[in-house]
Amino acid sequence: MQKSIPALSFRYLGFLLIWSLLILNSCKEDEPKVVPPAEENVYLKEITALKTLTKEQILQQASAFGPLAALYVKNGVKVYKITYKTKNTDGAEITASGALILPVAAGPVSMISVQHGTITDQDQAPSVFKDGSEGSSFGSLFGAMGYIIAYPDYIGYGASKNLPHPYEHRASLASASLDMLRAAKEFLRGQNEVKWDEKLYVAGYSEGGYATMSLQRKIEEEASSEFNLRASSCGAGAYDKTAFMKHIINDKTDGIAGYNSLYLWVLLTYDRIYKLNKPASYYFTEKYASKIAASGQNVSIAESFHLALNDSFKKALNDGTDKGFIDAIADNDVYNFKPKTPTRLYHGTKDPLVFFFNSENAYNAMQKLGATNVSFVKVADGTHSNSVLPFLVGTQAFFAETL
Structure with a gap:
């Protein structure tokens, strides 16, 4: 509906x-009350x-x-x-x-x-x-x-x-x-x-x-x-993390720094938890890579998120060759x-x-x-x-x- x-x-x-x-234990009036042990x-x-x-x-x-x-x-x-x-x-x-x-x-x-x-x-x-x-x-x-x-x-x-x-x-x-x-x-x-x-x-x-x-x-x-x-x-x-990922790596988004910091946070979290251990330069252009390596998700990206990503990383996701990151994303699909x-x-x-x-x-x-x-x-x-x-x-x- x-x-x-x-x-x-x-x-x-x-x-x-x-x-x-x-929990109440009933008992006969002429018998002592049984008290259950504390769990x-x-x-x-x-x-x-x-x-x-x-x-x-x-x-x-x-x-x-x-x-x-x-x-x-x-x-x-x-x-x-x-x-x-x-x-x-x-x-x-x-x-x-x-x-x-x-x-x-x-x-x-x-x-x-x-x-x-x-x-x-x-x-x-x-x-x-x-x-x-x-x-x-x-x-x-x-x-x-x-x-x-x-x-x-x-x-x-x-x-x-x-x-x-x-x-x-x-x-x-x-x-x-x-x-x-x-x-x-x-x-x-x-x-x-x-x-x-x-x-x-x-x-x-x-x-x-x-x-x-x-x-x-x-x-x-x-x-x-x-x-x-x-x-x-x-x-x-x-x-739908998989569809979300495909959207922000390929399509123009609003370029609001506060939004992008959250997308960045997700990316860095998955890299850490799934032990992908890729340098920031693998994901991001040099305009942002060194800053992200130093400050994590606190870096301001004030343009469409896909413009901050390396073309080689986007290609690896689109053609399926970066299986580690793709699998990490898919593991978080919940719907x-x-x-x-x-x-x-x-x-x-x-x-x-x-x-x-x-x-x-x-x-x-x-x-x-x-x-x-x-x-x-x-x-x-x-x-x-x-x-x-x-x-x-x-x-x-x-x-x-x-x-």
């Missing part, structure tokens, strides 16, 4: 979730209370989203930082972190795992919970709607900030997010502040959209017995599967950063594989930035349908 909506200025939004498990945590390492926000405080924050946002605020929240075990891209065990936001609510509530978009500042990591950050703003509001919110930092932020962030790397975004959920489950098992109804939802936009689809696929293929995944909402992610979970895609039709064809190709591939539970919302004339609010509003309504 495809839908089209205008790129209007939505003034309200919503969503988010979490769980709690109680040992496998993933969860440490818990730190960060902040408590009252309903009134969140109502004040919600006013920034417009008067209708206040209608969604039901409760206050308690915010925790959790650290947990996961694995780096090389398979080494590391400690990662994220924010866990609990609603102050009496009844059972659902959980939403929110995968954040691209960040370049450590202070923007969800577990820092800095005022004005995505995690603080949206996390508080969505938690106040009566959801438990799991907000992974990803590798490279928070507790693992000494490591490079594996930008747009499918496998590690999925594993770090899944292990965060496993740690959250262990946290909830050991507390009685909130009850989780065991329903899980996943959502994210931009890099978060890509991470969400990667997480959804991993849960469906490897962890379906662990989580009751109810719905997935993916906004403006670069799901070509048949979702088991109700899934909704959102994308602005005029997105100049993460091109619209990523979601269009994903939707078409899923339909071709026989998926009947995938819908596609095209934000008419939407850009990468102004399509965020339609995504958030639509996601809240989509998740509400499956509660």
